[in-house]
Amino acid sequence: MAALSRFISGLSDKYHAFFRTLKNPKDFQWTEECESALHKLKAHLTTPPHLSKPLLGAVLLLYLAVSEHAVSVVLIREEGSKHLPIYYVSKALLDADTRYCHLEKLALARKLRPYFQAHPIVAVTSFPIKLVLHKPKVSERLAKWALELGEYDVIFRPATALKSQVLADFVAEFSPALLPALEQEVCLRSETNEEGEWILHVDGSSNVRGAGLGIVLTSLTGNTASRAMRCNFKATNNESEYEALIAGLTLTHQMGAEKIQVFGDSQLIINQVQGEYQAKDDSMIQYLAVAQRLIKKFKSCKLTQIPRKQNSQADALANLGSALETHSQMSIPLLVLQWPTTLEEPPSEEVSAVEEGETWMTPLVRYLETDILPENSNEARKIMKQAVRYCISQKKLYRRSFSRPYLRCATPREAAGILVELHEGDCGSHSSGRNLVLRARRAGYYWPTMAADADIQTKHCDQCQRHAPVSKLPPENLKSISSPWPFRKWGMDIVGKFPMVPGQKVFLLVVTDYFSKWVKAEALSRTTDLQILKFLWTYVITRFGVPHEIVTDN
Structure with a gap:
């Protein structure tokens, strides 16, 4: 049966009941569902499909289908308007596989690796598999699969209407029973699903010891960020309330929030920002302008006044006290403002950022955002392999390092x-x-x-x-002196035979002093021991004394 899986579309899914009965011989019960599955299998074997042969270098299409029990894959090639099947794969899900996320099950089609190595593959799917594989917050299993798929030339393309009978089992990528959970999973994994509002609590306090600010920011997932700040300049209570509001809006904007709901216990500040109260003092007018400029950066910003009892955590941070209602250990950084935020000049709208043009990141960003690859096939394959280690978060490119933290490119x-x-x-x-x-x-x-x-x-x-440090090394390598004083060590050698000269002399006897490099040579007709002794006596011993050492290779 396993050998027939390449000829039958969705074998593990269609005949799940039949295989489940065969796996339990002790509790063997032949039901009507098993009988129906067996007859369908026999009928299918009487009319087997015709499989096609892949052409060299041809682009192959990959269709997937997921059910409660199995993952089915078909590899086809297009010939005009026809779809010719090449290989069917049907993998029954084990107990551990059934607990995978539904989008992770689509990435289980790795049995077709030999075809991936020889052909460009176009994975036709209606679900954001590519975005899931390249998200910053991806599981270890998906990261491993992304590295494996990055080795091959795999392109993801959205699905269109299917009319071929070969692809009848792949019209729906997921069975109807999995669609509700799948829609919820896609909504959770999408980066554009953050329709909720971030919650910001702010409060300011001023006394004889100085001014303090308290900020409590709650994200959509329930994570809380707390900040306590101290002002090193004199500020009234209303000014400290404005400082807390501006610091909270700045922190929320840096976290990437688009919709925010602000809570504060200052009636004056909340009503002034909403336009119900008029700011008459010069400092209040300046603070109000800074706050309104920050509010324009959000899609939605709601301000609400609440009683001080409901703002106790931000009030405790502002007073630098110990009134936090928590039993766990918390680390709250203390930031110091050296000057009022009103002293900072607002950014001019006429100043534009300097664009560097195309950099080494441009091809990677184009591929990750819009699937645009270079025209050169080698460059395109190189970009696809490199893109596995990169992801985009908040419009910035990051690279996964070996120790798993992300590095900003x-x-x-x-x-x-x-x-x-x-x-x-x-x-x-x-x-x-x-x-x-x-x-x-x-x-x-x-x-x-x-x-x-x-x-x-x-x-x-x-x-x-x-x-x-200044280098003390000489410009050239030091050369050792082989002789400690002149004419102590000599080198002797016989050169020849040369062409005969007058006197039938064909050899040359040469001696050299190692220290002074003094050279003496004499032509000889024969090289006998008497002639060599006579030469040494005449030119070496009588002139420079008895040598301590004579070096020769003869």
């Missing part, structure tokens, strides 16, 4: 500023190129030319060149 302009700050900034240590790369990674940044850029930065640093 930097442009060449940003990379230059990062290296300068890490090397010679306030916390810079003028470290070497390798240490500078490690510091940049620990800071959460990545770009492909980190090592080369770090080496260039360290070599061009003026302070590093001025205060670097």
Whole structure:
């Protein structure tokens, strides 16, 4: 039966009852459902489908279908308007597989790996499998599957109307019983599903000891971020309330919230921002302008006044007290404002950001957002393999590192500023190129030319060149002296045979002093021991004394 699975569409799903009965021989019960499944199997075997042969380099289409019991896959090729099946796969879900998310079950089609290696594959699906595989918050299992699929040329394409009889079992990718849970899962995994409102509680306090701010931000998932701030400048109670509101709106905008509901216990501040009260004091007018400018950055911002009892947590943070109603340990950072927010100049609308044009991130962003690949097939395959390790969050590109934290990808302009700050900034240590790369990674940044850029930065640093240790090494390698004083050690050699010269001399006897490099040579007709002794006596011993050592290879 396993061998027939490549010829029968959805074998494990259609005949699930039949196989389940055969797996339990002890409690064997032949039911009408098993009998019906057996007759259908016999009828299907009498009219088997005609499988096609894949053409070399042809694009193959992949259709998937998921039910409660199995995952079915068909690999086909198009010939005009015809769909020719090549291979059927039907995998029965084990007990552990049934607990996978429904979108994860679509990624189980890995048995067709030999076809993936030889052909471009177009996965036809109506569900965002590609977005799920490239999301920042992805499970270990999906991350592993994404790396495996990134090796092959797999493109995801939305499904269209199917009219072919071959694809009759793949019209619906999921069985009707799974659709309610699937819709809920797609809604939870989508990045654009955040229709709820973030909750922000703010409060300010001013006394003789100074001014304090309290912020409590609650996300859509129920996670809470608390902040306690202290102002190092004099501020009235109303000014501290405005400072708390502005700091809370700034924090919420940085977290990426689009809809927000603000709660505060100051009747004056809430009504002034809503336009019900008029601000007459100069400082109140300035604070009101800053708050309204921040509110325009949100799609929706509702402000509500609540009693102080309902705002106790923000009030406790503002008073820097211990009135927090919690039994667990909490770590609340204390931030210090050095100047009022009204002193900051509002951004001018006429100033535009400097665009760098296309960088090394542009092909990856185009592929992840719009599935656009370079025209060159080799470059396209390279981008698809690299994109497995990248994801986009809040319109920024991130890279998965080996230790699992995400590294923010930097442009060449940003990379230059990062290296300068890490090397010679306030916390810079003028470290070497390798240490500078490690510091940049620990800071959460990545770009492909980190090592080369770090080496260039360290070599061009003026302070590093001025205060670097002076090298005492000679410009050339030291050469050892083989003789401690002149004419102590000699080298002797016989060269020849040369062409005969007058006197029938064909050999040359040469001696050299190792220390002074003094050379003496004489032509000989024969090389006998008497002639060599005579030569040494005449030119070496009588002139420089008896040598301590004579080196020769003869």
